Amino acid sequence: MPETLADPVNDLVLASARIPGGTALYDVHVAGGVVSRIAPAGTPGNPGTRVVELDGRYVIPGLWDEHVHMTQWALAANRIDLSGAASAGEAADVVRSHLSGPGFAEEGGGGLTVVGVGFRDAVWADVPSLELLDGATRGRPAALLSHDLHCVWLNSAAASRYGVAVDATGLLREEPAFDLTRELGRLPDAVVDAWVGESAQAAAARGIVGIVDFEMTWNRDVWLRRLAGGFGSFRVDAGVYPQDLDRAIAAGLRTGLEVPGGAGLLRVGPLKVLIDGSLNTRTAYCVDPYPHGGRGLLTVSEAELLELLVRARESGFVPAVHAIGDAANEVALDAFAAAGIAGRIEHAQFVRGQDFARFGELGLTASVQPAHALDDRDAADSNWAGRTDRAFPLRSLLAAGATLALGSDAPVAPLEPWSAMSAATTRARQDGRGPWHLEQALTRQEALTASTRGRGTVRAGDPADLVVLDGDPLAVSDAVFAAMPVAATLVAGRFTFRDGLKPA
Template identity: 30%
Template sequence: MSRIVYLNGKLYTMDASRPQAQAMAVERESGRILAIGDNVEVRQAAGSRAELIDLRGKTVLPGFIDAHIHLLATAYRSHDIDAAACNSADEVAQLVRERAARTPLGEWVVGNHWDRNRWPSRAFPTREVLDAAAPEHPVALWSKDGHLLWVNSLALARAGITAETSDPPGGAILRDGSGQPTGILQEGAAMELVARLISPLSPVLARQLLQETLAALLRSGITAIHDIEDRATYDLLASLRAEGRLPLRVRMILQRHPLPELRAGLLKADEEDDLLRIGGIKIFADGTLGSQTAAMLESYEGSLSNYGILATPEEEMRVLVREASELNLLIAIHAIGDRAARVALDAIELAERHLTERGQRPGKRLRYRLEHVQLIHATDLERMHRLGVIASVQPYHAVADRDIAERYWGERHRRAYAYRTMYERGIALALGSDAPVELFDPLRIIYAAVQRTDPESGRPSWLPEQALSLGAALYGYTLGAAYAGAEEADKGSLSVGKFGDAVVLPEDPFQISPERLVSNGIQATIVGGLLVYGEV
């Protein structure tokens, strides 16, 4: 039986030409949809020898596409120290002390997810706290948002960081009153001074953690991701792909460093592979709100001299965007603060003008994306629409960041995380998780987009006027995300010729209360027509 037919369902296709259907048929070999419609017409199209699967009235949606995730970092979170539950620097230090006790002397103790914004003092922690916990181990702990690295004195010594060390461009070494490093490194350029010294996990362990995370994504109904990481992650995924062990579709958005290789043809973007492709590059315009490194047009509340950090200088940003656009690459620019958004849009506008002047028509794979877009000036929202720039947003950030947005941005918070405004102005939205910074459960993220709160928090909606409709949120997690990856011809809707990737829900999300959206759960996940998780 070379064809699979799913019958007796309630299919929301995300295809405007046929928004709902009862059945679909998928070619087993290609994994693509052969027919979609009512039971009779689909069975006729599939033929008498097709395998029949009865959906028993359950709801089917296109498979969820996470438009912004860091896959390997998410996998590593379960292996390293996880300080998410810690309410003080001392609590983090206790976890370090316990890990150091079972780690050979001199080896690195690594962790993540500490968040000073939830601590009573909210002060930056210092190296002395870690020195007391692990004096004979170098320690490196990434903050929740991944834009701060907290290290001890031994780590600083191994990296050669002293009072005389200059701040690298696009980063900062925090110092005390005497000029000595405090143990906090801000942004990638500074963090890399230490991070480059830490040996990666063994390939065997890395593969194991990665496969466990891929299985968890399938259990969440995710059939495709845009993985924003580096060449090492791509190589690891390529090895799984070669062995037939990559269970979902991955669109790699590489950190900007491989741009010369892409230009020289040493790396191939968009090679025809149904499961793993390089789509483009990511450029950091700034840092984050929680670390107070997001680049701002006006200073942070209570910190008149702090305007954040431009992680990529303006002229360098313009060169990178222009060169990537010439190659018709997808260009994803991390921009959280309103100054970062402006700098990114300036570069995009110049790149578009450059293409016009050289008579080059934009290729079908060229996409401009602003990642996060947590605060943006009204004039730049209009520019986003005019330039066709996609807003790649993560609605759970609005739930998690509400308090610090009010604390650090003051009255500006009222125009933050403005998803509804973007939608109403015709800006294309793609939804994702930003895991491991936040959770990757699409149903909880969609709930956050629709309700502007989390069901477990018990808190009222935050800026409810910026809530998306359920239809808009589901679109952003399916066809909107596919468009953001320049893949709308292959995925994002249940349409003839596209991949048969779908998620099965026990109940119709449009017919239940929002409170039941999260508990509805995932009944089954389908990739290329095949059940890869659950049952129907």
């Protein structure tokens, strides 16, 4: 069982541990939630110190997912999975089959809205339509969320229930889609918090010790409620959106501030600013037009973005600018330069060759999601044909001096750090399909460093946020690395996950 926030913090020795890349055995001493020393195995600890025998397992710093929508990730686990649908027709059939199951026999518009997640219409040969989804749902309200959360496909009953206007496609995009997504998530707090707790425990079992949560809400109070209810699976940096910036400033918040009442696990995250759409919806703002026409959307003007970044600088917030298309990345870089502030660019999926160096020159972090390169490779090849050598450009960003921070964008990709690092290092799935632009791959050590907030390896003086592994992550096969066996996870010296480790 994981230890709780109420459990006392005791001194601890993780005995007979190995550091990746080596064979020597060490004892990792923990005191007051910090790694106090790393000594040769068998070095005596303080009297009464708890000892846990690792039997030669490997210890690394705890893993962070730098871009999560935590509530949406928990909700997705309890919704219809449409990720395998290869067409609009198949997606409608999945919903039809679901509604034919137990508990959905009644006709008409009563009951809860049926919600599906994960469709990818950018690679479908057919197109979504109101008529198609109406035919599959027998009058039951249905709303299907795209994998990137930038699009919602509704039937007529759901459009009526939520008072939104849709055309013959049944699609909402960008802000209207975000608004409806928030509305669909208005379930009882106790239900959502329980689902979040389950998803968080699963993440802790994979070595996650912290997330940056970009849920589109006033997130501080949500997490204070969860922590008061006993949540303790990992640390949370809770992002703030522009609509709440005045409220945050008035409350004295700034990025990195520990939130009172947060049990030492909750801090204020970055200021998240979305300035373009996504590749799947063909709304990512690009220099060149898409094959179907249009260059995507710039959803925040250059002047508005600069004003927000100046306010962030003056109020102590680190900006995190969502920019996917190459034109959007250019706009973001220009704004960072003009505002005289460093920060993060979220996604940086498509970058002009002449802009790479600016990431390093401006001291920016590229918050990237390696799994997207594999999930979206077909959409990229179709929409950015002939230019995908600079799509999902991890190696180019790192070589240019950017700081890389890996994440998932869950629920867009699973909150699974090892599959993200595998995607970054192999540029291929474990399904036999060949690598895609392998020249943009990272080494495993680079991927680990980008997943541990630059720590890379365990050092004395660091927080005792640690992961115990059953193999050397620098030496195991690609298949094992992608599904790395985790024996234990600790946050500030407390076990949040523990599988088979016994006291010495």
